Amino acid sequence: MTIRTIATTPIAGQKPGTSGLRKKTPVFMGHHYLENFVQSIFDVVGAAGKTFVLGGDGRYFNDRAAQVILRMAAANGAARVIVGQGAILSTPAASHLIRLNKTDGGIIMSASHNPGGPEEDFGVKFNMPNGGPAPEGVTEAMYRRTTEITAYKIVEAQDVDLGRIGRTSLAGMVVDVVDPVADYAALMERLFDFDAIRAMFAGGFRMRMDSMCAVTGPYAVEILERRLGAPAGTCVNATPLPDFGGMHPDPNPTWAKALMDEMFGEDAPDFGAASDGDGDRNMVVGRGIYVSPSDSLAVLAANAHLAPGYAKGVKGVARSMPTSAAADRVAEALGIGSYETPTGWKFFGNLLDAGRATICGEESFGTGSDHVREKDGLWAVLLWLNILAVRKETVAEILAQHWARFGRNYYSRHDFEAIAADKAEAMMSALRGALPGLKGREVEGMTIAAADDFAYTDPVDGSVSSKQGLRVMFEDGSRFVLRLSGTGTEGATLRMYLERTAPGPAGLDLDPQEALAPVIRAAHGLARIADFTGRKSPDVVT
Structure with missing residues (x-):
């Protein structure tokens, strides 16, 4: 050689x-x-x-x-x-x-x-x-x-x-x-109550796991069907293929439509989940109810103690800035640390290494904990199964009780894909320049409390990350955030994040897009999205 x-x-x-x-x-x-x-x-x-x-x-x-x-x-x-x-x-x-x-x-x-x-x-x-x-x-x-x-x-x-x-x-x-698969599966057995989950499946609990012809397939089959006793066929699209079977391996309601149709159809399973190309993202769906990634993070943080690996409690919860503040409410109630970081899992690393955070999450369908230093789709699915097995309630019942206790953060992300980069940059530059003059302005019946370009100072090493997303925040707790994504390979993807708070108990059962309508109109108007990009509606809504 x-x-x-x-x-x-x-x-x-x-x-x-x-x-x-x-x-x-x-x-x-x-x-x-x-x-x-x-x-x-x-x-x-x-x-x-x-x-x-x-x-x-x-x-x-x-x-x-x-x-x-x-x-x-x-x-x-x-x-x-x-x-x-x-x-x-x-x-x-x-x-x-x-x-x-x-x-x-x-x-x-x-x-x-x-x-x-x-x-x-x-x-x-x-x-x-x-x-x-x-x-x-x-x-x-x-x-x-x-x-x-x-x-x-x-x-x-x-x-x-x-x-x-x-x-x-x-x-x-x-x-x-x-x-x-072997070492990872052994780790999951140490973190979760496999006996309780196995008993739940034995009792007739039905699940559908869609691996989208991507890498999670062999992991899901080994853990869910072989070790936990879920019926054969629980895991679909479980063979990884070089082209993902022609699928877009992004676990969201748009690209995992077949799973969504099944979960909202007649005789739907009790629980549904999907994972992405490399296994670090997840989507969770109950029978007839979709769980947003922001709500999933909050529910997992509130219930993690039900799993053996987290029985001593959670030290802190970290979320990316565009992710809804639902997890912040849980952290406040539990009296633990709450952290807001830029988008990108690497920003959670210092918090995890320093023992400040135990569970982290992003609105982009990524959730994880200090067991590894990446988001982990199958981990999130297994923690949900552990919670369901212990609480013996449906996904809908768990969400309803969570919102009644903590309030509901209506949340959605609108993606405008493959925009000409120069047009996207011009739009962002124009809004960035307008930010200092927005405070106090009334838009769609809401008064702007603050507007900025998010900057983050790492509490562990003091490093600073600037220009991480344009934020417009209203006095009632609503907000929108605009970012250009760095994960695409063609043109620019504009991501618009929208949030509005319903403190409860009233107003907890609205359609998210209906609840967010004033914030959506405000974002389009202030950013002049159609003027700069020619787009009036998003390509993907999650």
């Missing part, structure tokens, strides 16, 4: 976003593209003598990219790589393996909830030794390295057999191919 040093030149645009570098698959397959970025990772974090975890969500190019990354790791002097069988690992499972084996980090091949296939999306990100996504300082260093790279190292060798579990060697580097 020969280590080769290949001359290269910088490739523009290799700047990681909140979840690594994401581009169209043909871009990643282009000459030197993957190699330049991976070499930049190793140049920044160092590889000599280190151990890494490697895996991905099984999307198109996952298998070939894994072989390239292994050969580059060996060429850069890595001592060992732990890789999921078939180069498969869900993102939370990868985070767990990093932490369990005390490795020096890991490389995850995924574009999360984005579509996969020869013409769709691919992604690569680096997770730190704590199991969480690389912070901004590290990703910025990687990006700078991509702008000055002149060569990369790679071993000339045959492919490693990733289909067979066991240990092999590549140019002196140990390659351990492991069962991608």
